[in-house]
Amino acid sequence: MTVSSPTHVESLASLGLAEVREAFVTWIADNADRLNQFRGLHGDMDSVFAKLSELQRLLYDTGWIRLGWPANLGGLGGTLGLRGMISEELAAAGYPPPFSFATQEVLGPAVARFAPQELAAELIPRLLRGDEKWCQGFSEPGAGSDLASLRLRATDEGDSWRLNGEKIWTSWAKFADRCVLLARTGEPGSGHRGITAMVLDMDTPGIEVRPLPSIAGDDEFCSLYFDDVVVPKTRTLGEVNGGWAVAMFVLANERGAAAWQRQAWMGWRLGTLVDEAPGLDAAVAGEAFELIYGLRLLSRRTLRTLDRGESPGVLPSFDKILMSTAEKYLFDAAVEAMPGRILLGEDPGAASWRGEYLYSRASSIYGGTAEIQRNIIADRVLGLPKD
Amino acid sequence: MDEFEKQAFSEGLAKTIDSTPAAQLREALEEFGWLDLLDEEPAEAAGIVFPLLGEHLVALPLLDDVCTKAAGLEPGPDTAFVYPALSSPVPTSTATLDGGILKMTLRGIVAARDAAPETVVAPVLLDGEPALVAGPWEGTWPAAGQGIDAESGWAQLDANWSVPAGAVVASGEPGTAWTAVRAAGHLALAFKMNAVGAAMLRLAVEHTASREQFGQRLSGFQVVRHKLADVRVWQETASLAADAAEESTDVLSCLLAKTLAGRFLRTARENCQQLLGGMGFTQEHDFHRYLRRALVLENLLGSTGSLRAELGSSIRAARSVPRLATL
Numbered sequence: 131m132t133v134s135s136p137t138h139v140e141s142l143a144s145l146g147l148a149e150v151r152e153a154f155v156t157w158i159a160d161n162a163d164r165l166n167q168f169r170g171l172h173g174d175m176d177s178v179f180a181k182l183s184e185l186q187r188l189l190y191d192t193g194w195i196r197l198g199w200p201a202n203l204g205g206l207g208g209t210l211g212l213r214g215m216i217s218e219e220l221a222a223a224g225y226p227p228p229f230s231f232a233t234q235e236v237l238g239p240a241v242a243r244f245a246p247q248e249l250a251a252e253l254i255p256r257l258l259r260g261d262e263k264w265c266q267g268f269s270e271p272g273a274g275s276d277l278a279s280l281r282l283r284a285t286d287e288g289d290s291w292r293l294n295g296e297k298i299w300t301s302w303a304k305f306a307d308r309c310v311l312l313a314r315t316g317e318p319g320s321g322h323r324g325i326t327a328m329v330l331d332m333d334t335p336g337i338e339v340r341p342l343p344s345i346a347g348d349d350e351f352c353s354l355y356f357d358d359v360v361v362p363k364t365r366t367l368g369e370v371n372g373g374w375a376v377a378m379f380v381l382a383n384e385r386g387a388a389a390w391q392r393q394a395w396m397g398w399r400l401g402t403l404v405d406e407a408p409g410l411d412a413a414v415a416g417e418a419f420e421l422i423y424g425l426r427l428l429s430r431r432t433l434r435t436l437d438r439g440e441s442p443g444v445l446p447s448f449d450k451i452l453m454s455t456a457e458k459y460l461f462d463a464a465v466e467a468m469p470g471r472i473l474l475g476e477d478p479g480a481a482s483w484r485g486e487y488l489y490s491r492a493s494s495i496y497g498g499t500a501e502i503q504r505n506i507i508a509d510r511v512l513g514l515p516k517d
Numbered sequence: 518m519d520e521f522e523k524q525a526f527s528e529g530l531a532k533t534i535d536s537t538p539a540a541q542l543r544e545a546l547e548e549f550g551w552l553d554l555l556d557e558e559p560a561e562a563a564g565i566v567f568p569l570l571g572e573h574l575v576a577l578p579l580l581d582d583v584c585t586k587a588a589g590l591e592p593g594p595d596t597a598f599v600y601p602a603l604s605s606p607v608p609t610s611t612a613t614l615d616g617g618i619l620k621m622t623l624r625g626i627v628a629a630r631d632a633a634p635e636t637v638v639a640p641v642l643l644d645g646e647p648a649l650v651a652g653p654w655e656g657t658w659p660a661a662g663q664g665i666d667a668e669s670g671w672a673q674l675d676a677n678w679s680v681p682a683g684a685v686v687a688s689g690e691p692g693t694a695w696t697a698v699r700a701a702g703h704l705a706l707a708f709k710m711n712a713v714g715a716a717m718l719r720l721a722v723e724h725t726a727s728r729e730q731f732g733q734r735l736s737g738f739q740v741v742r743h744k745l746a747d748v749r750v751w752q753e754t755a756s757l758a759a760d761a762a763e764e765s766t767d768v769l770s771c772l773l774a775k776t777l778a779g780r781f782l783r784t785a786r787e788n789c790q791q792l793l794g795g796m797g798f799t800q801e802h803d804f805h806r807y808l809r810r811a812l813v814l815e816n817l818l819g820s821t822g823s824l825r826a827e828l829g830s831s832i833r834a835a836r837s838v839p840r841l842a843t844l
Contacts (some may be wrong), residue, residue, distance in 0.1 A: 147844060211844045218844070401838045404829075415832055416825030419839075420776050426842055427757040433844070448753045507749050508742035515726050516737045 134208060136193030143197055143208040150208075151215050158223050164188075169226050172478050175349055179305055180265070182226065186260030189216075190283060195258060203242055210437035214390045214430075218516030221394035224402075227246040233257065233264045235388040237310045239436075240380045241329060253308065262307035265332075267297040267354060268377065274299075275502050277312075277377065278322040282356060284313035291328065292316075293336075293359040299496070303352035305337050305494070306332050310380070312373050320371075327367040327376035334359050334367040346488040384447030384497045386432025389453045393425040397484070398462055406479075407467035410436075414463045421456035427451050444510045447503040454494035458472065518562060525588045527565050528556075534573050536725035542576055543594055551579070552593070555586050559762045563705040571712030576630030576662070576670040576807055580705055580817075585638050587701035588649050588686050588694060597634035597658070599674060600626040600702075606819025606827055607609070607639040608647050608695065614682055619643075619650060624754065629670040632699070633658035637678070640695045643685070646694035666809035671817075698769035707759045707774035710814050713786040714778070718748050718808045724796065744788040748781070751840030755781035761842050770841055772824055779821030782811045793822045 142150045158165065162187045162334075168185045171178045189195040199205025212237070217227055220237035227234070233307060240255055242250050242468040256262045273280040282295030303309065309330050316324015336359035342351040368376045400418050404410060428449040435442040464483055465472050494500040518526065530549060537545040545568075554562040563583060565842055570579060582592035591598070602609040602625050612621040637654040640647055655826040659672035686694055722745060725735035735741050762774035786808055790797040798806045815821060834839055 215844050240596070337591065379776050397838045397840075399618070401836075402830075404838075405836065410829075410833075411826075412829035412833065413822050415829030416776075416827065417829075419828060419832060420773055420780070420825060421629075422753040423773055423841060424758065424777060427761055428754065430842060430844060450752055451750050452754060504743040506748035507746040512722060512742075512745055512749055513783035514722065514736040514742050514745065515734055517734060 131168070136191075136196060139193030139197065141208040143206055143212060147209070147211055147215055149218065150197065150212060154216060154219050155223075157192070158219060158225075163517070165223075165225060165344065168315070168483070170478065171226060172482065175305065181226035181261040182192055182449060183226070183263075186258075190259045193199050199238075199242075199254065199258060202247075202251055204258050205252075210387070210433055212397075214387070214433050217391045218394040221398045223400060227391055235391060235512070236380060236384045237264050237266055239383050239387070240310065240327075240376055241367065244327065244376050245329065245381065246364060247364075249329070249364065263302060263305050264308045264310060264490065265300050265302055265303045265306035266380070266381075267303075267309045269299045270296055271298050272419055276373070277342050278325070279313055280314060280325065281318070282313045284326060284328070284361075285314070289362075289363055291326075291361045291363060293330075293356040293361060295356050297354040297356075298342070298351075300352045301350050303332070303354055304341060304349055308332060309354075310367070314375075316371050322374040324371055325373035325377070326363045326370050327373035328361055330359070330361045330365060334361065336360070341421050344489075345491070346485040348485070353491045368453050381498060382432070382446050383436070385450040385453070386442055387436055388448075389425060389429040389449045390433050392453055393422050393429055393456070394506075396422045396425070396456060400460060403464050407464070410467040414466070418456070418460050418463050420453065424451065425452040425456050444506050447498075447506040450498060450503050451500055453505075454500055457490045457493045461490040518558065521781070523565055525560070527535075527820065529842035531569055531573075534569055534575060536578050539576070542575065546577070546579075547594075552582065553684070555582055555592065558838065559583065559586055559701060560704060560766050563701070563708055564759070564763045567705045567708035568712040569809070571709035572716055574713075574810060576668060578630070579668065580702060580740040581638075583705045583731045584698050588638055588651065588757050590651055590686065592639060595628065595635040597627060597637050597654070599623050599637060599639035600817060601640065602626060602673075602817075603813070604823055606823045608642050609642040609757055610639055612641040612643040612648070612650065617682050618680050619684060620681075623649065623674055623676045623678050625674055626671055627659060627674045629659040629662050629672045629692065631660060639678070640685075641696065647692040649686040649694045650680060650684050651686055652678075652684040654678070665722070666813050668806070669813060671813055687727055696768055699818055700766070700768040703771040703775040704759070704762050704766070705819055706814055707755070707762065707771070707778040710775075710778035710782055711755050711759055713807050713811050713814065714752060714755070717782075717785040717789040717804065717811070718745070718752060719790045720804050720807070720837065721745060721748070724793050726731070736791070741792055743767070744792060748785050748788050751781040751784045752764050753775070763784040767841070769828070769839055772819075772828060773841070776824050776828075779824075781813045782815055783821070786811055 142153050168181060171181050193206060194216055196206040196214060197208050198210050201207055238254060242254055257264060268277060270282060272279050282297060284291040284293050309332055311328055311330055312325050314324055315326040336357045338355040341349050342353055342354045344350045379466060400422060404415055432442045432446050432449055465487055471480050533545050533549055581598040583598050584598045585592040601607060602836060609624045609625050610621055622640055631642050634654050638651045642647055656676055662668060663672045680825040725741050728735050758774040758777040762770040793804055796802040
């Protein structure tokens, strides 16, 4: 039987994760013909994004990706684990995450938690339906690892903020409808205490988006220039000068919950590698699986912690290191096993491997570098004295 | 057992280990209930007892009990287990059937004993398939440990052994009995290895936090902090893997608990010894004892590399990636 109505999916959710999983796997199999168009997407980004939005809309209309989100935000209720399961089964069946990796699980939870209720209720359903895309405005030319030194100025104008400054490495800003942004609202030099988070519409006058072609050749990265951009204060996330808490929550989700999606995808990719590369050394395949499994255990713990409504604290720093270690190892292994095809091949599959290899190099940079994660572990887990 | 009971048991056991002379320790642990616990909750028993064996560098052959029990036999002080030669994940002993008699060449690793065991359990290759054999032992047995970690009691065995053909421990498909035994061994070893690694990390943290160079504590240098953080990352991963394997007890989870413990130990050996400077190369400092123990344990029941190769081959053969540790 093909389940395809939210009412039915909602009724399954109360039965438990195993039942929903079984029903979803059956639905994927029953709808293989309809879903096949979403496999191995490539070509220009406009059409790829259009396809991903279509997939997202389909999953929304059938109810599946409304699971694990509260009803007042367009969801069907249930645990965070349901979200993790849905993304896992999609990946295991070879489908891409229908939403940008950097949005649904990274920014969604922060807006749900920190935005005023009406704003969250307005924005989250649009994100879930695939009606719009979001981007994350954290890094600046002078504030990367040292995020707390960011300088983009938000001047208090009573009912609104006036923004002036720059952001960089903003993924998919060219395609985005909203941006979750960190701005300086305290004195210059106020560090993490003088930062405020807000969500702004990308069509607000005064925002200039310039592409910064990535090493993989796509339009992911952008620079943003803000010239007297006015944002209503109703768009503030959390407390004024309390943006650091929002940023840390976003990073916890990126390093933990989104890492769960990533490991599911890596597991599927390892399967394709073993299939496509008969020369792949068995011990290398085993080690790649070991690392992905390590990430799976760590991110599962983080997901469970977030699901209980608790803060994972410093633990996602472990997840982030495993994520970059596993991802780099996997794609190093791919290049070693199929150098001719991946480095020189012209077929779409070769181009995917090449792009994913190049993108994997960034996994120890974005979301907090591997060095920052090691600092956090040395300081806060090992408690090593500095002087 | 709930967490509270586990902790109480573990603390009581630690006191027993601390206060009992080596020669009486086996008996003391049995009085404490080791064999009962192993009988009732084998995975939990490994999770409670083996960390202590690693931390306190105890040289008792309790792994023999774990493997004997997993083979469906009665463990006890007079029953010994013959492990494959170091680094091999498959039996290195062989058997042929000759007129109702199993004739075996036992080649592998055993725990030294003051007196030869009465019963021996050995995985062997019989017609190319792993099989488990259990039977009476009348030969000689190593009385002391050998090599780099003689203190731990591990010694090589090279002996001929004959038993009636009925001594094969049968259980379903060829090799499944051995696979189950090895998985139980992997889990126990993972717990022990993680404790050995934790001790190495503790020693390196203590050393770098207390020693100064260039007018600064060693632990203040970022390169030192990062090397210790790396060890801590693999410790965290290995601990979760051991806990996950204790919970699920499936063969692959146990194998991964062992390889991730191996990754942790390899990083700990490398980074901690480097950060201990000259002290890490002396017998004055305790580090060397853990290093020696780690090297042997990493190679028991399959080296990290050979187990990864086995895992990779099974993924290729199945043409799919296994799904473990579900949400």
